[in-house]
Amino acid sequence: MEEKKLNLTLKIWRQAAPDAAGGFQEYKVYVSPDSSFLEMLDELNNELESQNLDPIAFESDCREGICGTCGLVINGHPHGPIPKIATCQLHMRHFKDGDTIWVEPFRAKAFPVIKDLMVDRSAFDRIMEAGGFISVNTGSVPDGNAIPIPKDIASEAMDSASCIGCGACVAACKNASAMLFVSAKVSQFALLPQGQPERYRRVQAMVKKMDELGFGACSNTYACEAECPKGISIKNIARMNREFIKAKVKTEEIDV
Amino acid sequence: MGWIANALNSSIGKKFIMALTGVCLLLFLIIHLINNLTLYGGPELFNTVVKNLEGIKPLVRVIELILVLIFVFHIYDAIRVWYGNKKARPINYKINASAENSTLFSRTMIWSGSIIFIFLVIHLRTFWVSFNLGHPLAQSHNYYEIVVQAFRDPVYSLFYVVAIILLGFHLKHGFQSAFQTFGWNNNKYFPMVRKLGDIYTYIMVIGFASIPIYFLFFYGGN
Ligand code: HEM
Ligand code: SF4
Ligand code: FES
Numbered sequence: 183m184e185e186k187k188l189n190l191t192l193k194i195w196r197q198a199a200p201d202a203a204g205g206f207q208e209y210k211v212y213v214s215p216d217s218s219f220l221e222m223l224d225e226l227n228n229e230l231e232s233q234n235l236d237p238i239a240f241e242s243d244c245r246e247g248i249c250g251t252c253g254l255v256i257n258g259h260p261h262g263p264i265p266k267i268a269t270c271q272l273h274m275r276h277f278k279d280g281d282t283i284w285v286e287p288f289r290a291k292a293f294p295v296i297k298d299l300m301v302d303r304s305a306f307d308r309i310m311e312a313g314g315f316i317s318v319n320t321g322s323v324p325d326g327n328a329i330p331i332p333k334d335i336a337s338e339a340m341d342s343a344s345c346i347g348c349g350a351c352v353a354a355c356k357n358a359s360a361m362l363f364v365s366a367k368v369s370q371f372a373l374l375p376q377g378q379p380e381r382y383r384r385v386q387a388m389v390k391k392m393d394e395l396g397f398g399a400c401s402n403t404y405a406c407e408a409e410c411p412k413g414i415s416i417k418n419i420a421r422m423n424r425e426f427i428k429a430k431v432k433t434e435e436i437d438v
Numbered sequence: 439m440g441w442i443a444n445a446l447n448s449s450i451g452k453k454f455i456m457a458l459t460g461v462c463l464l465l466f467l468i469i470h471l472i473n474n475l476t477l478y479g480g481p482e483l484f485n486t487v488v489k490n491l492e493g494i495k496p497l498v499r500v501i502e503l504i505l506v507l508i509f510v511f512h513i514y515d516a517i518r519v520w521y522g523n524k525k526a527r528p529i530n531y532k533i534n535a536s537a538e539n540s541t542l543f544s545r546t547m548i549w550s551g552s553i554i555f556i557f558l559v560i561h562l563r564t565f566w567v568s569f570n571l572g573h574p575l576a577q578s579h580n581y582y583e584i585v586v587q588a589f590r591d592p593v594y595s596l597f598y599v600v601a602i603i604l605l606g607f608h609l610k611h612g613f614q615s616a617f618q619t620f621g622w623n624n625n626k627y628f629p630m631v632r633k634l635g636d637i638y639t640y641i642m643v644i645g646f647a648s649i650p651i652y653f654l655f656f657y658g659g660n
Contacts, residue, residue, distance in 0.1 A: 424621025
């Protein structure tokens, strides 16, 4: 059955370069409800290019919600209005004929705009680097039963590890805080035996880097959890607070 | 000792101090409310309670000093955290959906806090100054009458009620927020913490706001 196509007005943030002034540009599109949000932008870009106009810069890679590159702020929601999906998984059937859709880049001092809707999220890489290594033995495949991990702990670590590093938590937070991302990364190691040797050094180093990079503090508004495409829980933030306080109080190392 | 300063100046450290001082203030409000509810026992009871507190003045002074320090640290970090957070998000969104992903209370802590601060200054000016710095009624131990005279003014009473409601905003978010900041969030207990915070908030708001309303109602006309 042929579905009725939608007439939409897009108001898209255009900015030529990091230091250039930006503004919203209006585009009219006629799009299938089966189209994904990014496919709609692809079509629009084809049209702009056919008119010799500069296409809209935005990022995407996997287009199946696992790589985390595609974050856009759509009508005020990072990754759009549908919970627990990434922008690439958002389909136009969630919009109504005649809707106006505002598309903005993530806004954070630590995520400067490169061009249009594309931001530089390498601050997250700096935080991961600060976290450093975990000690695992190389060599042949380890015996599955050598390190017993209770199922509930393994599941919790897996939930934390499902963070795709997209930065939507930063985009959603009024303080542009990276606490949800960093806490997920701290948790995935802190929960497992393999992460224990560097546990306290890791949390301190990552928090320190996060602060240096200009992310805000956590006001516990929980907007991050509501907008996270992977449903990462704010319990991770609580865990990180606990880990950080414990690290400061009980470890002897003072220059991390 | 630099490590202590480093810890307390980190984003988590600042929030830890805010939560610690915030919880002290939550506890203080309970004591303050119990004390104030003796107003409902009539002039004799209230005046005796205040007079008894006069009897342990040095202890009261020490507690007051601790309270001042708690407020100073809470407000100092409130301003630092708020300023840092503003800097982290220099450009705002054109369309902001924050109403759909967070509570109003959680987003306006600096404003509810600022109103509490203004209220605090006026409140201390009316009562602390009168009780402690030689108001004639205080010298004759008729503290109750000072309360009557203050709340007889409808504007003054109304201001109290508004400020206390905003205090309620602060408490509703702050109570559970402090637990989260300490890292005490767990599927089993956190729903209880939220409930407890709501109950606490209702008791505080109704308890404190009832006093100006009561006095306005019974003494406002004359
Ligand atoms: C009786 C008075 C007060 C009580 C009981 C109180 C209690 C609290 C509590 C429990 C928190 C939660 C801490 C956390 O998030 O971990 C908090 C946060 C906060 N308080 Fe207060 N507070 C009071 C007065 C004030 C005043 C006078 C200000 C002045 C500006 C203020 C500003 C703030 C701010 C801005 C936050 C949120 C910080 C953030 O996370 O962004 N508070 N308060
Ligand atoms: S916590 Fe969620 S919103 Fe934040 S980076 Fe990870 S997946 Fe994205
Ligand atoms: S493009 Fe990979 S998550 Fe959207």
